[in-house]
Amino acid sequence: MLRVLVPPTPTFFAKDMPDLTGRVVIVTGGNTGIGKETVKALLEHNAKVYLAARSRAKAEAAIADLKTATGKEAIFLELDLSSLASVRRAAEEFLSKEHELHVLFNNAGVMWCPLDQFTTEGYDMQWGTNVVGHFFLTELLVLALAAGAKTSPDGHARVVTTSSSGAYFASGLQWETFKAHPNRHKMGPKALYFQSKLGNAIVAREGARRYGDKSILCYAVDPGSIKTELQRHASAFEKFAMRYLLYPAPYGALTQLWAGVMPETLQLNGEFLVPYARLGRCRAEMYDPRLGEQLWTHLKEQVKDH
Structure with a gap:
């Protein structure tokens, strides 16, 4: 566990990626933080990248920054993961332009949201958005x-879902808390976040x-303890410590x-990958086929119906 929270020095870097000419990629939450850095590396290696985000203004600002940095331009795809109608519109918009998708980075997420926040369909904001x-x-x-x-050079497409070390701290799935329920308040925002990250891992495995x-290969990824906008709901003390x-x-x-792009991960389908670029191990629930089928x-x- 310590080697996940305080990982060893990386041996893989973005410069090690192959040329991605001809690859079509979507990165959700690509306008900021880890997502923006992911888009940057993909553009630098000649991928065609759709940057999916809620805010057009923030996405266009990020696209402009990335073009300055890389000389390449990402394509905005409007996506609000807290609305299933928006998710469908985003998929339809993409499919109206592209027939092939080589890598889907399910990168976007929310963390420690106030308990009064729900998605359009009434899910807990963290469960509904992240999962x-x-x-x-x-x-x-x-x-x-x-x-x-x-059409991929390695004969596979890939789905990379950003989980978290928070998955280790989940206490299974409390199904009733996916929507409004008194037990949501007993769990609190942090435990609900951990649950959603475990949910990401279980879905990736299934x-x-x-x-x-x-x-199509699927992975769950713990990106590491990273400073991003995800921490906006943290307390002042937590932000100071972070x-x-x-x-x-x-x-x-x-x-x-x-x-998402390296040949050595072709052999790691369904696994939980940890910082930096290593095979890890999640909680036992991720590997329970009955739970995976039940959640799916x-x-x-x-x-x-959406």
């Missing part, structure tokens, strides 16, 4: 991913099993870039 929204987006793009696998026959404990955003992009079936039911 349900990304699950739905991935399902809507499966055919594009399958098509991308056929996705690896279900999408394998389509040559100034000395967290690593810069470029470090956070390393493990998910490794998962639940999520399919939640999105079926």
